[in-house]
Ligand SMILES: Nc1nc2c(ncn2[C@@H]2O[C@H](COP(=O)(O)OP(=O)(O)OP(=O)(O)O)[C@@H](O)[C@H]2O)c(=O)[nH]1
């Protein structure tokens with residue numbers, strides 16, 4: 001029997017609840033893996049030039065959900081510290097899509113994530129994390145601020161709550177399927 | 187409400203970072219490796235006595251299907267290095283590779299089973 005991997009990216013700005021969402025649905029406590037990045041100016045063909053160039057370590061949190069004996073879903077949180085676009089590219093490649101977490105106290109923190117997936121045509125849903133229950137904005141205001149396509153789903157969520165995180169994931173998979181059906185050649 | 191819009195400038199300080207070019211056993215990463223971090227591998231019933239200890243450790247982790255990212259996390263190895271080492275083991279017949287995420291994404295049937303799996307959670 002073969003093993004198929006499926007990926008979903010959990011993105012959003014710094015501290016928007018990415019790791020919390022992964023933890024709430026993962027069958028294992030979230031794991032962390034690291035990637036060492038170096039400045040592009042080094043030139044990848046120039047091995048000798050690597051020494052002494054600036055490098056940085058980016059941590060990725062991820063969890064897993066066994067779907068069936070031969071399919072495993074991996075949930076990867078994007079690095080929160082900064083915009084390490086290379087890591088985003090690696091995470092997004094071949095992914096079903098993304099959940100973009102939004103903290104209503106800092107809507108702008110999630111704008112780069114929205115923009116990233118929109119530009120690349122990768123299916124995503126926005127999950128508005130209400131943190132303290134109250135939200136100062138209506139759905140329309142949030143959609144307007146994030147310049148969301150009217151077809152992009154928006155769900156309200158509490159990243160700590162498993163049913164809520166589960167709903168965000170289900171909404172994403174349904175959206176990805178709808179998008180696929182809509183664009184499939186007749 | 188006002189928002190600071192992102193101008194899409196990938197050349198910002200952090201956007202210039204790429205994976206470190208590593209060399210393991212004469213092999214380089216990330217260029218030579220086609221493994222995705224979510225790709226799963228499993229150990230084949232092969233004698234590992236001729237392998238170096240770091241490689242044996244990986245093979246032992248792969249007694250059942252496990253992803254490249256999980257191997258890196260458990261063994262505290264950076265992803266780029268994990269990928270090259272796993273690649274070496276695949277090529278030498280110690281590990282078998284599952285179906286990577288990117289080959290399967292336009293598969294409605296697969297998405298359907300993911301949906302069913304999530305609904306069961
Ligand atoms: N009240 C409330 N707190 C939350 C919720 N989601 C996350 N938190 C808390 O907010 C803090 C940040 O959550 P994380 O899950 O670490 O956020 P993150 O996006 O992974 O953060 P970085 O990886 O640092 O960018 C933690 O203290 C969480 O416990 C939520 O839905 N409601």
Ligand SMILES: [Mg+2]
Nearest residue numbers: 018019061080
């Ligand atoms: Mg986090």
